[in-house]
Amino acid sequence: xxxxxxxxxxxxYPENTISAFEKAMEIEGLEGIELDIQLTKDGQLVVCHDxxxxxxxxGIGEVRQFVLTEIRKLxxxxxxxxxxxxxxxxxxxxxxxxxxxxxxxxxxxxIELKNSVYPYEGMEEKIIDLVYKYGLQNRVIYSxxxxxxxxxxxxxxxxxxxxxxxxxxxxxLYKLKGGCGADALHPCWRGLDLPKERISGYAVRAWFTGxxxxxxxxxxxxxxxxxxxxxxxxxxxxxxxxYV
Ligand code: G3P
Ligand code: CA
Numbered sequence: 293x294x295x296x297x298x299x300x301x302x303x304x305y306p307e308n309t310i311s312a313f314e315k316a317m318e319i320e321g322l323e324g325i326e327l328d329i330q331l332t333k334d335g336q337l338v339v340c341h342d343x344x345x346x347x348x349x350x351g352i353g354e355v356r357q358f359v360l361t362e363i364r365k366l367x368x369x370x371x372x373x374x375x376x377x378x379x380x381x382x383x384x385x386x387x388x389x390x391x392x393x394x395x396x397x398x399x400x401x402x403i404e405l406k407n408s409v410y411p412y413e414g415m416e417e418k419i420i421d422l423v424y425k426y427g428l429q430n431r432v433i434y435s436x437x438x439x440x441x442x443x444x445x446x447x448x449x450x451x452x453x454x455x456x457x458x459x460x461x462x463x464x465l466y467k468l469k470g471g472c473g474a475d476a477l478h479p480c481w482r483g484l485d486l487p488k489e490r491i492s493g494y495a496v497r498a499w500f501t502g503x504x505x506x507x508x509x510x511x512x513x514x515x516x517x518x519x520x521x522x523x524x525x526x527x528x529x530x531x532x533x534x535y536v
Contacts, residue, residue: 317392324400442472
């Protein structure tokens with residue numbers, strides 16, 4: 293089973309922050325890091341899960357209502373009197389470019405375009421340009437709940453690694469008919485509603501919902517072998533450090 297850090301090491305650190313990514317980059321044997329991107333009012337790609345900044349920062353409002361300089365002034369509480377900023381995607385790519393010191397440049401990056409609520413105009417072009425600027429095109433997998441966005445990515449970059457997001461794996465396969473040419477399906481782990489034979493040949497990367505910083509871990513461990521028997525090849529975990 294391949295393990296990914298979901299929003300970085302998001303149980304130990306605030307999700308989608310430089311600290312969460314740096315910690316993930318130290319984990320030997322980690323397959324990759326997953327993160328979420330949104331677009332600011334002035335067209336800058338930033339790393340943030342929600343369309344709004346309210347849950348993760350001290351600000352109020354939608355990412356698309358802030359220009360970059362404004363969003364960078366917001367604080368993400370990181371405990372012990374420390375704060376982080378909403379990362380700019382470019383700084384994350386720069387950090388990631390050389391891989392973690394334990395990873396020798398093999399670590400992958402799953403960039404989830406959060407564009408199914410607001411179909412941010414130009415987001416696909418901007419992220420592909422940035423990924424190429426940092427020479428990371430062979431280490432990046434794009435994903436989105438928007439099949440249209442993934443189809444656009446395929447048109448812009450015929451070689452792009454693409455994973456289709458949906459809750460059920462049958463819906464991931466349905467979206468594939470649109471022609472995005474994904475080689476990976478990204479369902480919720482509870483959404484394995486097809487027999488294993490129907491999904492063989494695809495990477496099946498499953499995501500979970502649940503505890504994130506600063507909630508307490510439950511201590512309950514996932515049975516990765518049982519998930520593998522369902523056809524899951526990879527898992528996105530908030531606590532990858534406990535499994536790798
Ligand atoms: O990409 C898998 C997973 O991240 C999708 O759910 O809500 O954590 O972005 P969410
Ligand atoms: Ca995500």
